[in-house]
Amino acid sequence: MTDLAPNWWPLARLGEAIEALALDAGLIRDPPTDPLVVPAAFALEDVPRWTEWAAARLEVEAVDVETPASAIDAVLASGGPAILLDDTAEGPGFFALAGRRRGGVLLLDRQAHRRRVPIATLRDRLVEPVAAEHRAAVDELLDRAMIQPRRRPRAAAALLHERLQAERIGGISLLRAPASAPVWRQMRLDGSLRTLALIVAAFVALYVLEIAGWRVIGEGVLAGKVDSGWLLGWMVILLTAVVAQTASAWCEASLAVDLGRIMKARLLAGALALRPDAIKRSGVGQMIGRVIEAQALEALTFNGGIGVLLAGIELVFTAWVLAHGAAPAAHLTLLVGWVVLTGLLGWRYFVRMRQWSGERLDMTNALIEAMVGHRTRLAQDRAARRDAQDDAVVQRYLTTSAAMDGASIVGVTALPSIWLLAGIAALVPAFAGQPVPSPVTLAISLGGLLLGQRAFGGIAGGSAGLARAAIAWSRVRDLFAAARGGAVTVTRRTDGIADEERPVIEAEGLMFRYPGADRRVVDRANLTIRHGEKILLDGASGGGKSTLAALLTGLETPTSGLLLLDGLDKATRGDAWHRLAAAAPQFHDNHILSGSLAFNLLMARRWPPTSADLADATELCEELGLGDLLSRMPGGIEQQVGETGWQLSHGERSRIFLARALLQRASLTILDESFASLDPQRLGQCLAAAIGRSQALVVITHR
Numbered sequence: 001m002t003d004l005a006p007n008w009w010p011l012a013r014l015g016e017a018i019e020a021l022a023l024d025a026g027l028i029r030d031p032p033t034d035p036l037v038v039p040a041a042f043a044l045e046d047v048p049r050w051t052e053w054a055a056a057r058l059e060v061e062a063v064d065v066e067t068p069a070s071a072i073d074a075v076l077a078s079g080g081p082a083i084l085l086d087d088t089a090e091g092p093g094f095f096a097l098a099g100r101r102r103g104g105v106l107l108l109d110r111q112a113h114r115r116r117v118p119i120a121t122l123r124d125r126l127v128e129p130v131a132a133e134h135r136a137a138v139d140e141l142l143d144r145a146m147i148q149p150r151r152r153p154r155a156a157a158a159l160l161h162e163r164l165q166a167e168r169i170g171g172i173s174l175l176r177a178p179a180s181a182p183v184w185r186q187m188r189l190d191g192s193l194r195t196l197a198l199i200v201a202a203f204v205a206l207y208v209l210e211i212a213g214w215r216v217i218g219e220g221v222l223a224g225k226v227d228s229g230w231l232l233g234w235m236v237i238l239l240t241a242v243v244a245q246t247a248s249a250w251c252e253a254s255l256a257v258d259l260g261r262i263m264k265a266r267l268l269a270g271a272l273a274l275r276p277d278a279i280k281r282s283g284v285g286q287m288i289g290r291v292i293e294a295q296a297l298e299a300l301t302f303n304g305g306i307g308v309l310l311a312g313i314e315l316v317f318t319a320w321v322l323a324h325g326a327a328p329a330a331h332l333t334l335l336v337g338w339v340v341l342t343g344l345l346g347w348r349y350f351v352r353m354r355q356w357s358g359e360r361l362d363m364t365n366a367l368i369e370a371m372v373g374h375r376t377r378l379a380q381d382r383a384a385r386r387d388a389q390d391d392a393v394v395q396r397y398l399t400t401s402a403a404m405d406g407a408s409i410v411g412v413t414a415l416p417s418i419w420l421l422a423g424i425a426a427l428v429p430a431f432a433g434q435p436v437p438s439p440v441t442l443a444i445s446l447g448g449l450l451l452g453q454r455a456f457g458g459i460a461g462g463s464a465g466l467a468r469a470a471i472a473w474s475r476v477r478d479l480f481a482a483a484r485g486g487a488v489t490v491t492r493r494t495d496g497i498a499d500e501e502r503p504v505i506e507a508e509g510l511m512f513r514y515p516g517a518d519r520r521v522v523d524r525a526n527l528t529i530r531h532g533e534k535i536l537l538d539g540a541s542g543g544g545k546s547t548l549a550a551l552l553t554g555l556e557t558p559t560s561g562l563l564l565l566d567g568l569d570k571a572t573r574g575d576a577w578h579r580l581a582a583a584a585p586q587f588h589d590n591h592i593l594s595g596s597l598a599f600n601l602l603m604a605r606r607w608p609p610t611s612a613d614l615a616d617a618t619e620l621c622e623e624l625g626l627g628d629l630l631s632r633m634p635g636g637i638e639q640q641v642g643e644t645g646w647q648l649s650h651g652e653r654s655r656i657f658l659a660r661a662l663l664q665r666a667s668l669t670i671l672d673e674s675f676a677s678l679d680p681q682r683l684g685q686c687l688a689a690a691i692g693r694s695q696a697l698v699v700i701t702h703r
Contacts, residue, residue: 085171304465323444
């Protein structure tokens with residue numbers, strides 16, 4: 001059995017191991033000037049949060065995951081990089097997973113050197129703490145069944161595997177480039193650039209083989225004799241071309257999956273980083289239009305980009321073939337002119353498509369807004385005016401569609417066919433002069449023209465895809481920009497544990513105004529909130545109370561002034577600010593997501609939840625008077641809720657919003673009009689639960 005001792009790291013060297021893993025995986029190029037030092041008071045349960053903080057300092061993302069014990073092999077086979085916690089008799093420690101090789105995994109030893117270890121050895125080590133709880137019961141069962149000694153190990157392993165199906169293994173922190181990292185960097189790290197190079201190489205080889213096949217058959221036909229040697233060579237070329245085409249198709253599919261994952265993660269990160277007021281200014285229809293364009297961007301960019309790239313390679317081969325044909329000067333001049341003409345017509349098509357896409361998305365926006373406000377339109381709007389507005393929108397769409405179709409016929413459909421006719425016409429002067437082109441050079445020219453026709457067809461189709469991708473990009477590029485701004489910057493060490501003697505919130509000279517507005521909503525505010533304090537913030541509507549709550553919870557950034565949460569500012573806390581400051585926004589800013597009630601309650605705490613999390617959520621629901629709701633729902637706390645699930649009343653939704661904030665167990669909890677829809681009895685019940693379960697509490701009410 002392989003000895004794991006050289007690969008086991010003590011917990012005190014966690015920062016050093018994270019740096020070594022990031023360097024080994026290429027996530028960072030140089031070690032940090034300020035080493036990552038583990039705090040003196042450090043427990044095993046603090047590792048995921050500290051690992052996330054330490055990775056953020058390196059501009060790397062650490063994701064804490066759990067996996068069923070039966071699926072641990074798949075996690076290990078992924079090759080990391082990852083930190084694998086291991087609590088032994090010697091004390092808490094970990095393994096640094098760096099990669100995989102020949103049925104095993106690569107671990108970094110304490111000198112940061114790679115060592116190969118069998119997957120089974122590492123799996124047994126990680127699963128042992130959980131398996132030990134079941135081994136006695138398995139042995140007892142085997143004794144009662146009187147299993148023969150030679151069959152006992154196999155039977156014990158099978159029974160243990162079944163018992164471990166329901167057990168989960170935690171303490172796994174995966175290291176990866178954040179979704180906000182540049183796309184090219186992410187493509188380099190996951191091998192997408194290498195895959196792209198393989199695609200280009202495969203297509204170059206394919207074109208070389210195609211031309212070689214022409215030459216073999218052509219020389220045999222022109223010689224008037226095609227013997228078995230020529231046929232055998234041609235068959236070898238064809239078989240090699242099939243292999244190259246298969247390899248290219250496999251690489252294209254792999255690249256499409258990787259690129260799609262990168263783009264989806266980047267768009268999601270950008271959507272989560274958008275300012276709340278930016279989302280509010282967009283209607284439902286505009287947001288759905290963005291979703292439609294985001295879905296199209298991935299496929300159009302990949303297909304259009306690959307199509308144009310490969311067509312460009314084909315054009316290079318076309319020029320080389322035509323240069324050896326019957327009319328090299330005329331054909332090369334025609335080729336250059338045709339490339340320019342294709343570019344001009346492609347731009348014309350892009351302009352027409354941009355106009356058409358604008359009308360299409362406007363129609364989508366108008367339709368969805370009309371559907372949302374259907375009852376209001378029926379009650380308040382005149383039917384004749386509704387019909388006139390709809391007719392005008394449809395007429396504009398029809399006009400732009402006709403213009404785009406006309407540009408498509410000329411630039412996409414007709415141009416490749418006209419190229420072939422123009423190329424044949426360019427051969428006519430060659431026959432008028434002396435000497436007359438030979439059959440060989442004539443065949444080469446015709447082959448080059450056919451190759452060029454295919455290339456221009458690929459450019460036309462690929463350019464159409466790129467045009468649609470460019471239009472889609474104009475709709476979602478602010479999401480990409482928002483993701484870049486969402487990166488975490490950490491400037492000093494913290495173990496994430498609040499100091500009870502330090503105020504939860506310290507604000508001095510806090511000011512905020514919304515973009516484009518002159519009036520300060522929050523003007524030179526000074527505020528201190530300490531642990532255990534319960535504060536009522538009362539005022540008139542529009543006075544800035546909800547804006548102040550957004551500042552304290554990190555949803556908005558102050559225009560100026562100092563704001564500290566547990567002694568650190570937002571630049572230092574990063575996304576961890578939202579973990580320490582929770583809020584239940586006003587009813588119209590809150591939402592029940594389509595999913596289980598448990599997910600809606602625990603989404604800000606941990607998902608998937610532990611049995612203790614579910615028990616705590618159930619207990620809080622009882623405290624808030626939702627016990628009757630749980631008993632009525634067939635699935636209990638696992639009942640599906642949301643737009644298509646169990647329908648909740650206004651008061652039930654308000655209490656679920658309240659429970660969601662309290663279950664986060666944050667240092668600061670802000671409740672904005674959370675009790676407005678409750679009767680006096682429910683109000684007292686919910687207020688008592690909020691006071692009892694919060695550390696520092698701010699309740700906002702309106703006069």
